[in-house]
Amino acid sequence: MKWVEYEADWAYWINPVTFRMPRVKKAVPEGVIVLTKERETLDTGQSIITTKYGVAKEDGVKSISKNSATTIILQQMIKYMKERNAYPTNTEIVREYANGNVELEYKPSNYDRFVIKISPEILGDDVIQFLDSLADASDIDGMPDPWKVEPAKSGRSTCRTCEQMISKGGLRIGEPSYYDGKLTYKWHHLECGKDFLRGVPLEKLAGYDELSPDEKRELEEVIPE
Numbered sequence: 001m002k003w004v005e006y007e008a009d010w011a012y013w014i015n016p017v018t019f020r021m022p023r024v025k026k027a028v029p030e031g032v033i034v035l036t037k038e039r040e041t042l043d044t045g046q047s048i049i050t051t052k053y054g055v056a057k058e059d060g061v062k063s064i065s066k067n068s069a070t071t072i073i074l075q076q077m078i079k080y081m082k083e084r085n086a087y088p089t090n091t092e093i094v095r096e097y098a099n100g101n102v103e104l105e106y107k108p109s110n111y112d113r114f115v116i117k118i119s120p121e122i123l124g125d126d127v128i129q130f131l132d133s134l135a136d137a138s139d140i141d142g143m144p145d146p147w148k149v150e151p152a153k154s155g156r157s158t159c160r161t162c163e164q165m166i167s168k169g170g171l172r173i174g175e176p177s178y179y180d181g182k183l184t185y186k187w188h189h190l191e192c193g194k195d196f197l198r199g200v201p202l203e204k205l206a207g208y209d210e211l212s213p214d215e216k217r218e219l220e221e222v223i224p225e
């Protein structure tokens, strides 16, 4: 994941891996949607908050329309659903159309709402059938199942990010994945997977309670806030 610097007093980015919306802290991953907020005072003295949309490109965050942002979110959401067999958090079906299109509402916060239209053409499949086959997301930070952290039980797992072995006893991060409907994990080195967990409350990770105080400290030092 390549990060792009972005300075803004008040901005959020939509994490396509978790569909949570953490605050921007100096940088965002390339390809993500960025919401920049500004407080404006109207002539009447009333204060309102405006949102500007952007997408993180290699050379910075570029302004785009909300429609374009929604189209990118739609693509990220389909990828998420296909890879995880699950609904992203904060998303629900609002309407089903006779032509097979389905309208979803994605609300990453109380103030932000995207209407996502999935058509059979975009999905390459029957939308209702596909959505019915997905597991319901729980509300654990946008993850249908929480991510896991643990010292590697053997030296035989391979990091899905860098494809190198994870040595026995080294902390590894488990990305929930589903095989035949069963929960399993794709492992990453702590260092390689740390950005996936940016902003996630560490005590919500599966396995956190079993870590030693030293391991908890190591985790806290590596995972960005």
Ligand SMILES: [Zn+2]
Residues within 6 Å of the ligand: 159, 160, 161, 162, 163, 164, 188, 189, 192
């Ligand atoms: Zn790695």
